[in-house]
Amino acid sequence: MDGEPDRLFPDEAPIESKPCTYAIGDVQGCFDDLLRLLYKIEFDPEEDQLWFTGDLVNRGPNSLEILRFVKGLGASAISVLGNHDMHLLAAAAGAVEVRKRDTIAEVLDAPDCEELLFWLRHQPMMHHDEALGYTMVHAGLPPQWDLARAQACARELEAVLQNSDYEDFFRYMYGEKPRRWRDGLAGWDRLRFIANCFTQIRFCDREGRLDLAAERRSLPGRRRSVPWFSIPNRASAGLSIVFGHWAALASSAVKASGVYPLDTGCANRGRFTALRLEDGCYFRARCRNESYP
DSSP, X not given: OOSOOOOOOTTBOOOOSSOOEEEEOOOXXXXXXXXXXXXXXXXXXXXXXXXEOSOOSSSSSOHHHHHHHHHHTGGGEEEOOOHHHHHHHHHHXXXXXXXXTOOOHHHHTSTTHHHHHHHHHTSOSEEEETTTTEEEESSOOOTTOOHHHHHHHHHHHHHHHTSTTTHHHHTTOOOXXXXXXXXXXXXXXXXXXXXXXXXXXXXXXXXXXBOTTOTTTTSOGGGSOEEGGGSTTOTTTTSOEEXXXXXXXXXXXXXXXXXXXXXXXXXXXXXXXXXXXXXTEEEEEEOOOOOOO
């Protein structure tokens, strides 16, 4: 890892004793910037563990390298699936076209593509560590889900993605409905809702319906949508949740909510953020990526 690490930001602490667990926001193909962050935190794969909030691929220039790197870390890394990861799998399944601004063609053309996609399909939708006291998802949770329900729903979708007939799911994955959870949801509607929660959610209305297009974000009063973690009496309120997906969200604005957003826009020439879970300290590295299309 070449170069000197960035200076500490005001809310950062020096590196402390090992082993450590670091949750890291969306990588999105910015592999060189990730390496600089890992140099800064003195990551040791023999002792430390990395948690990735998903969206390993797309937008940045090195999606292929980051997949190979995280896969190669084995048990030293845990990555949940994000919407860009799911888009890569959908494109590989022929369910969607590769978009003009996508940077996933190198993955699809790689000699080890099938091996990498097999590994990616077997990553979790969420990760919970009782000892550390943190839960990780890419986007969020609907207000009706407590930990047990979220874990059960994650297992449902994971089982589909890891099945030999997984490609069928991607033909039905896209869409904003159904918008509200109910136990009786079934079939593709149920799986689509689960996928939208784990990989797409940002806003909900006060009746607990997903607002994926943020159509009600600017409406007045109780008709207005709010961030998913701001819904009163949400069932997951007792969890400490780390997530990505929302680069415009300031971490300082939501600390009281027990949620920790870690996407700080690396692929948009922002910066990388890592949260050390043992003591809640942040570490950041400025993005030097010049290949964003």
